[in-house]
Amino acid sequence: MPEYRIHLVRPEDADRVRTMRLAMLQDAPMAYLETYEQALGRTPEEWVQRAGRGTRPGSTSYAAVEQATGDWVGGMNAYVPEDTPDTAWLVGVWVHPEHRGGKLGVTDALLDTVIAWARGQVRRQAGVPRLLLEVHEDNARAIAYYERRGFVRTGVTVPYPLDPSTWELEMELLLG
Numbered sequence: 001m002p003e004y005r006i007h008l009v010r011p012e013d014a015d016r017v018r019t020m021r022l023a024m025l026q027d028a029p030m031a032y033l034e035t036y037e038q039a040l041g042r043t044p045e046e047w048v049q050r051a052g053r054g055t056r057p058g059s060t061s062y063a064a065v066e067q068a069t070g071d072w073v074g075g076m077n078a079y080v081p082e083d084t085p086d087t088a089w090l091v092g093v094w095v096h097p098e099h100r101g102g103k104l105g106v107t108d109a110l111l112d113t114v115i116a117w118a119r120g121q122v123r124r125q126a127g128v129p130r131l132l133l134e135v136h137e138d139n140a141r142a143i144a145y146y147e148r149r150g151f152v153r154t155g156v157t158v159p160y161p162l163d164p165s166t167w168e169l170e171m172e173l174l175l176g
């Protein structure tokens with residue numbers, strides 16, 4: 001069974017970020033807020049900027065790397081908005097289809113890393129610290145995974161920006 005390591009994404013990883021993002025958009029176009037064509041049109045400088053997002057205060061970005069090959073097989077990002085310091089947002093989640101499934105543990109390793117990061121970042125305010133995400137209503141596989149990991153639907157829905165006739169569902173995990 002393959003072994004993986006979790007890598008903190010940095011600006012010098014721009015080419016790998018681009019490759020993974022294009023694979024994400026081909027595999028699950030409804031899961032992201034841009035199209036494959038939009039991503040193809042991004043400049044090298046934009047990819048460096050994207051790769052560096054996770055190095056900024058209040059943000060993080062991780063890639064799962066297969067040890068034997070060095071291939072990037074998944075990624076997750078998170079950030080804490082300045083206006084809601086008790087809440088972190090999970091974004092840009094993807095694992096290559098050949099590396100999905102509980103037995104391999106890639107998704108769990110990424111999520112565990114993000115949860116640990118979020119617990120260290122969010123501040124206790126009047127509410128309970130939490131990790132939020134939005135998932136497309138038609139992404140049953142992702143919804144089931146998040147529910148297995150303890151996320152619950154908040155009841156909040158927002159129109160999906162690329163097709164406002166469909167919805168994104170908000171889910172949360174309490175970090176208390």
